[in-house]
Amino acid sequence: MSSHREAPEISKDPVADSTDLYAFVSAGNTVTLIANYIPLQLPAGGPNFYEFGDDVLYQIHIDNDGDGRADISYGFRFHTTVRDPGIFLYNTGPISSLTDKNWNRVQTYDVTVTSHGQTSTLGSNLPCPPCNIGPLSTPTYAGLASAAVNHLSGGTTVFAGQRAEAFFVDLGSIFDLGDLRPFEQLHAPMGTLKSLPGVNATNDLNVHSIAIQVPISALTISGHPTIGVWTTASRQKARIYDADRGEYVTAGPFVQVSRLGNPLVNEVLIPMGEKDLWNSLPPADDKRFAQYVTQPALSGLLNTLYPNSFSHVDALAKAGTPRTDLEAILLTGLPGTVVKGFTNYTGPVLADMLRLNTSIAPTPSGSKTFSTLGLIGGDPAGFPNGRRVTDDVVTIELRALAGYTYQFVDTTYDVDPAADIITDFTSPPAIGSAPTSMFPYLGLPYSGYLEPSGQ
Amino acid sequence: MPSQDETHAAEPGSSGSRRLSRRSLLQGAATAGAAGLAVTAMGATQARAATDRPAPGDDDMVKPLPSGPIVLNVRDAKSGDIEVFYGTSQVQLQDKELTARIARALG
Numbered sequence: 001m002s003s004h005r006e007a008p009e010i011s012k013d014p015v016a017d018s019t020d021l022y023a024f025v026s027a028g029n030t031v032t033l034i035a036n037y038i039p040l041q042l043p044a045g046g047p048n049f050y051e052f053g054d055d056v057l058y059q060i061h062i063d064n065d066g067d068g069r070a071d072i073s074y075g076f077r078f079h080t081t082v083r084d085p086g087i088f089l090y091n092t093g094p095i096s097s098l099t100d101k102n103w104n105r106v107q108t109y110d111v112t113v114t115s116h117g118q119t120s121t122l123g124s125n126l127p128c129p130p131c132n133i134g135p136l137s138t139p140t141y142a143g144l145a146s147a148a149v150n151h152l153s154g155g156t157t158v159f160a161g162q163r164a165e166a167f168f169v170d171l172g173s174i175f176d177l178g179d180l181r182p183f184e185q186l187h188a189p190m191g192t193l194k195s196l197p198g199v200n201a202t203n204d205l206n207v208h209s210i211a212i213q214v215p216i217s218a219l220t221i222s223g224h225p226t227i228g229v230w231t232t233a234s235r236q237k238a239r240i241y242d243a244d245r246g247e248y249v250t251a252g253p254f255v256q257v258s259r260l261g262n263p264l265v266n267e268v269l270i271p272m273g274e275k276d277l278w279n280s281l282p283p284a285d286d287k288r289f290a291q292y293v294t295q296p297a298l299s300g301l302l303n304t305l306y307p308n309s310f311s312h313v314d315a316l317a318k319a320g321t322p323r324t325d326l327e328a329i330l331l332t333g334l335p336g337t338v339v340k341g342f343t344n345y346t347g348p349v350l351a352d353m354l355r356l357n358t359s360i361a362p363t364p365s366g367s368k369t370f371s372t373l374g375l376i377g378g379d380p381a382g383f384p385n386g387r388r389v390t391d392d393v394v395t396i397e398l399r400a401l402a403g404y405t406y407q408f409v410d411t412t413y414d415v416d417p418a419a420d421i422i423t424d425f426t427s428p429p430a431i432g433s434a435p436t437s438m439f440p441y442l443g444l445p446y447s448g449y450l451e452p453s454g455q
Numbered sequence: 456m457p458s459q460d461e462t463h464a465a466e467p468g469s470s471g472s473r474r475l476s477r478r479s480l481l482q483g484a485a486t487a488g489a490a491g492l493a494v495t496a497m498g499a500t501q502a503r504a505a506t507d508r509p510a511p512g513d514d515d516m517v518k519p520l521p522s523g524p525i526v527l528n529v530r531d532a533k534s535g536d537i538e539v540f541y542g543t544s545q546v547q548l549q550d551k552e553l554t555a556r557i558a559r560a561l562g
Contacts, residue, residue: 236540236543237538237540237545238524238526238528238540240524240526249523249524250524251523251524251526251541251542252526252540252541252542252543252544252545253540253543253544253545254543
C-alpha cells in the first residue's frame with residue numbers, strides 16, 4: 001500500500017483510494033498492469049464485504065510517447081446486483097460457482113480501451129469473484145478466483161476482485177517519526193531500545209486488484225520501448241444522498257480524485273496541503289511539484305532522526321543541491337548515462353509515471369541476478385524499471401532518499417554508509433498468501449474465517 | 456438569452472452532448488427550490504406536472520428533461536452563474552432570472 005490513505009480527502013474514500021500499481025514484462029511478450037484499490041481490508045469484513053465502487057471510474061493509463069499524457073487508457077466500470085434484497089446475507093449457502101444462486105451480492109464489470117479519442121469495449125458483464133468469506137461459504141475459492149480470469153480478444157486477459165496484499169511495510173514505525181525498528185538504537189528521540197525486526201502492518205490483509213495483461217505491441221510505438229503507466233480513480237462531480245431511496249445519486253462529468261504512478265511519491269514527498277490537488281492532476285502537470293522530488297523534506301530530516309548517520313545527504317539538503325537522481329528515477333526515467341546499459345528515459349517532461357522499458361526481459365525469480373531491490377540490487381527488470389509485485393520499494397526508496405542513488409549522477413559524492421543499509425525490516429517479511437507466478441500474480445485473498453483480523 | 460456552455464463529458468462512450476433548454480431547467484429548479492439540488496427522474500416528472508404552464512412564445516423550447524438526476528450548483532447568485540450536472544455532462548449557465556427565482560423559492 002504505497003499510496004494508501006496518502007491524502008486527506010482520499011483517505012475518507014477508500015473505494016476510490018489506489019494503494020499500489022505494478023507494471024512488468026510477463027510471459028509471452030506481454031505486459032501486466034495491476035492497480036490495487038480499497039486498502040487495509042480485514043478479511044472478516046462482513047456482512048457487507050468489500051467491493052469496487054459502482055460509481056467510480058477506474059482507469060489504467062499508458063503514455064507511450066513521453067509527454068506525460070495518456071495515449072491508451074483502460075477503463076473499468078463495475079455493476080452490483082443484489083439477487084434478493086429481502087435478506088441481509090452476502091450469501092445464503094456455499095458459493096460453488098460464479099453463477100451460484102447462493103451468492104446474493106454479485107459484482108460484474110465492463111472494460112473499455114480509449115486511444116486517440118476512440119473508445120471501444122473489450123468486455124462486458126465480466127464476473128468478479130466473491131470475497132473469500134470462509135470454508136463454508138467459499139469452500140473452493142481458488143476455483144472461483146480462477147474462473148474470474150477473463151480472456152478477451154487481442155490477447156488481453158483481465159481480472160478484477162479481491163486478492164491478498166503483497167506490499168509489505170512497517171507503517172507503525174515509519175509514521176512514528178521514522179523510528180525504523182532495525183535501527184532503533186540509533187534513533188534520536190528513542191535510542192534506548194534494542195534493534196528489532198520490522199512489523200508488517202499489512203500482514204494478512206486484502207486489497208481489490210484490477211489486473212490486465214496485454215501484448216507489448218499493443219502498448220508501445222515504434223522506436224519507443226519505454227512506457228509510462230499510472231492509475232486513476234474518478235467520481236462524478238455531483239453526489240447527493242437521496243434519503244427517499246436510501247442511496248447516493250450522482251451526476252456530471254467524472255473528475256479525478258486519486259492517482260498513482262511511482263510508489264510513495266504522493267505519500268512521502270508531496271506536502272499535506274497539495275496532496276489532494278496532486279491526486280486530481282495528470283502526470284503532465286507534475287513540473288509544479290518537481291521541487292518536492294528534487295528537494296525532499298525527508299532527506300533533510302534523516303540526520304536529525306539518526307544523528308551523525310546521514311551527514312552527507314544532510315549536507316546536500318542544507319546546500320539545496322537538487323537531487324537529480326530522484327528526478328531521473330521518478331520524473332523522467334534514467335537516461336543511458338546513469339546506469340551502464342540501462343535506460344527507461346522517456347524525455348524531458350517531468351511526470352510521475354511508473355516507467356517500464358519493455359525491451360528488458362523479465363528476470364527469472366530463481367536466477368542469481370533476481371533482486372527484490374531491483375536496479376540498485378543489480379536487477380534491471382525490477383523497480384524503477386516498472387515495478388514487480390515482490391519488489392521491496394520501501395527499502396529502495398528509503399535508500400534513494402538517504403542519498404544512495406546520488407552517487408550515480410555525481411561520482412564524487414561520498415554515500416553515507418547508513419544509506420546502503422537503511423530498511424524497515426531486517427529481512428523481508430513472510431507473506432502468508434504469497435504472490436504467485438500466474439496471472440493475476442497476487443496471492444489468493446485471506447479468508448474471513450481462517451484469518452479474520454490480519455496479523 | 457442565458458448562455459449555455461457545455462464543458463465536457465469525461466466518461467468514454469457516454470452520450471453527454473444533450474443540451475438543456477432554459478425552460479426545462481426552470482421547471483426543475485422551481486420544484487427543487489435550492490442552490491445545489493437534485494431532480495431525480497421521478498422528481499422531474501413531478502416538476503413538469505407542477506409547473507407546466509407554457510410561457511408566451513416559449514413553446515418551441517419545450518424539451519423533455521434528461522433522465523436521471525440533475526444537480527444545480529449556484530456558484531454566484533448575483534451574476535446568475537449556475538453549473539448544471541446531468542448524466543456525465545455539465546453545462547454552465549448565466550441566468551440571473553433563474554437564480555432570482557431560486558432565491559425567491561428559498562424565501
